[in-house]
Amino acid sequence: MKLEKLVGDRFRERPSDCIVDSHALMVRGGYMKYVANGIFSSYMPLKRVTRKIEQIIREEMDAIDGQEVQFPVVMPASLWQESGRYESIGKEMVRFHDRNESPLVLGMTHEEAAVQLVREYGQSYTKYPFMVYQIQTKFRDEARPRAGLICVREFTMKDAYSFHTSQADLEAYYDTCHKAYERIYARVGLPEVLSVASDSGMMGGSISHEFMLLTPIGEDSIAICTECDYRANMEAAECILHNKRDAVSEELTLVHTPNIHTIEEICAFLHCDEQTSCKAVVYQRNADDHYIVLFIRGDLEVNETKLTNHLGYDIHPAMITEESGLHAGYIGPVNLSGDFTVLYDRSLENRNNLSCGANVCEYHYTGLDMRRDVTGAEYHDFAKIQEGGICPHCGKPAITISRGIEVGNIFQLGTKYTKSMNMTYIDSNGETQYPMMGCYGIGVGRLAASICEAHHDDHGPIWPLAVAPWQVHLCAVRADDAAVRVYADTLYEELQSKGLEVIYDDRKLSAGVMFSDADLLGVPFRVIVSPRNIKQNIVEIVSRDKRFSVNVSMDMAANEVLKIVSEAK
């Protein structure tokens, strides 16, 4: 391919609307074009990268007995009504009607379609286990698409679904798939991707893992123990606390606290630590604005994922009205009356000598004793794990918090979908059973962007060879020079005839422009033909990451390039 014919513009300036580097470089390098919020077209270089990623994923899915199939992008609502998700999923699922007013949805995941595809096939235990997967376009109407290809609305995803007759078989295949994922990330050039325990969210099921590329631009927070192998998405990480109780409980005492509204203000006023205060955090149920009042230790934050999972419905931070009966800034667990759901975080269990709101404007209590003053409270884990917190696995105070991009996820779904959609099989004893399911996703475009995040410099992406749009970038500097032209044209043909993927820049431009374009295309090996090199009877071969540079004689150049590329594989 001649670079001169490559459709797409490349430029030097970082676009002002690009927050993350991969987005900026992919726009600057002519990889992608904005079409609408969270919707992009891909130019050829990105399409070549994603096709290579897809092929690596396909090979690894085939290697674990996956069968490539295809589900529809557009599905009837009835399929999602069977599982109950037509109602339970929010606005991120696009719903519309066809010309006959039949309700349809755009696929954002395909558990329902997978069950529909294999429901008749899997009626006997002898057919199990099996796994089907597809690589297809999905649409999820995200509220806040961001960061280029990291968080979009339309995306290409590999999604796989496995079916089993026992939890043990599901777990064994889940591990097999976990290993396949590790191979995929290693092959695409991201061996550093970590798997972390995760929350299963709308997928249902119990055990799930996310594969995370650690990077400050990630939108997930991950708790990692420096003392053992514990790793979890903060959403799913248990918050372990060793609650201390003073030997003597003070009396519950009403204190006048005028103009005090925040936890910092009350602690300063009372000369106490946030750890000895009982804070109220208030939410409302999305459906009817019913209030949920959660009490938690003053220095901790609420993990809303855990709270939502506990409640079983969606919530939002409360707007506290005068009619609610709640007194913002003065809410406490004693004498709180009204139609609220009241919850207690484990951080308060057994604690005494705490401060808290008195449910009267401008008054707080001190000397709160949870055992004595809040009888019958049940305590659950609603707190966010903290930097330096206790590891739920090894028990040491060795938790660190990092940011990460989720580049894949795997779920043990159990019988959630097979039960709701009535998929059954007859087991070896003639009994009717529900099969267990697993599901396994990788977003292709997000993975491409993550590779770029992990492998780039200021000048462009540095694509790993396995996913690079081309393997060799041939630059004919001063192609108007007859010797350069003749030799470079010949070398281009020779390299291609050896099966190498070559992008050939023979434009009559300065070496500076050529090289900055080459940096933006990020091809691993650059081969430079120039009048000066020809005088010395050499060709320069330079790696995109600048770690490698060699001059080879002109007559050996094609063979040397082939050798270098082959060894780099």
Add this chain to the structure above:
Amino acid sequence: MKLEKLVGDRFRERPSDCIVDSHALMVRGGYMKYVANGIFSSYMPLKRVTRKIEQIIREEMDAIDGQEVQFPVVMPASLWQESGRYESIGKEMVRFHDRNESPLVLGMTHEEAAVQLVREYGQSYTKYPFMVYQIQTKFRDEARPRAGLICVREFTMKDAYSFHTSQADLEAYYDTCHKAYERIYARVGLPEVLSVASDSGMMGGSISHEFMLLTPIGEDSIAICTECDYRANMEAAECILHNKRDAVSEELTLVHTPNIHTIEEICAFLHCDEQTSCKAVVYQRNADDHYIVLFIRGDLEVNETKLTNHLGYDIHPAMITEESGLHAGYIGPVNLSGDFTVLYDRSLENRNNLSCGANVCEYHYTGLDMRRDVTGAEYHDFAKIQEGGICPHCGKPAITISRGIEVGNIFQLGTKYTKSMNMTYIDSNGETQYPMMGCYGIGVGRLAASICEAHHDDHGPIWPLAVAPWQVHLCAVRADDAAVRVYADTLYEELQSKGLEVIYDDRKLSAGVMFSDADLLGVPFRVIVSPRNIKQNIVEIVSRDKRFSVNVSMDMAANEVLKIVSEAK
């Protein structure tokens, strides 16, 4: 791949809802599953067929300098408002709103997206010509999906868009692409596909061709001249007539014609030929039910595509009410008054001594002379070409009508989209110009079904090697026999190690069941290991189409299979 693990059911009975053979065989063979009207999932065998078709298409598009890109499935309405098609396309385009009430559409074709992608890139004449293409999912809300994969709502399509600075360059590339299409059809096993001149429909532009597989189940009618190379979709075929005029015009005479309603009845009543009658065919404009009255020779049918193109708006057959002022069965060109659009087909030009309605109930005229009695009429071509009609190319009465499936189309679009979407370039003289476009489509699933239509017997598809789901179907008859098991397992490994794609049936089933499953999978070469063959030290190799059968010695079997497959390529 072991057949035992292949997800999907195969069965003998033809499903009652399958009209065409490809649909019935693909359902019976476990290729596809109904999800909703015109929406299917694909099992692995079909996915393997379509992926091979896609790869052949990709290679041929790359060979004519196509650049693979990707456009979104979901597009903003604004893009389609630019071209005017948001309004002009009917219900076949799905329109919906996202969570922010922004209007979106599902892509049914991507001219707008292509212009959006390259509008900035193509600002200088030096960038031309170029072509971009994608292979992507599309959704078209067809009113009547039918015939399995032949006419669906969701489908995978290769669509390509070329851009040029002159009509001559567009035409040259159009020819190049025409030849690439011929290679594609030949490679997938349909060298018999014909290109025919077609109507451009909603795409706009002037010259276009459809690629047709002739088959009685096709929904298109194609006019083919047996004397020259003229071929056209009936929608686009000009109807040539040599109108005759009697030497003497009779007088226009009112005739009482009670209870006469059809053209057959009036001709029988008047003892005249349908060719000497002037028939009225009435339509209404979709938008406001305005009447269109078209007069045409009694024996001819109206080509509604030509009529719609002439009118520039959509129409439907009329419901003639009493208030309309029209008298159904008695409508004629003389003394017709009312707010109608009145049109005349060329078949009536210069004709005399015709019968026609008198615009009075139960009365007709005889002796109609178009020149004398219908002054100022303009005549256009609105008639369907007929079997035995005159060829518009060679002028001989040698037209035959065949049915066909459209398996691809190519269009010269001119500047329709670049003008409406304001895509311009600066030419070599510094002048601003609109580039010319071509577009080129192939539906992948429909092509797969068409290959099956052309290549099947009662027992299943007979896939051409280049698109078959596997190359070799290895049957171990009586796999419970130790000798069979050991030899067949070894042969399976050997064949795979030679790079052959093998589906291996080692189920403990009767040869009858095995072979009928093999027929349904349609793999070109079947390799049979059985106790009887082993006794004779042979392996049978049989082609799916039964034309080829050979016994080879066991120790040479793998090499022989490789040789046979290689020679068949």
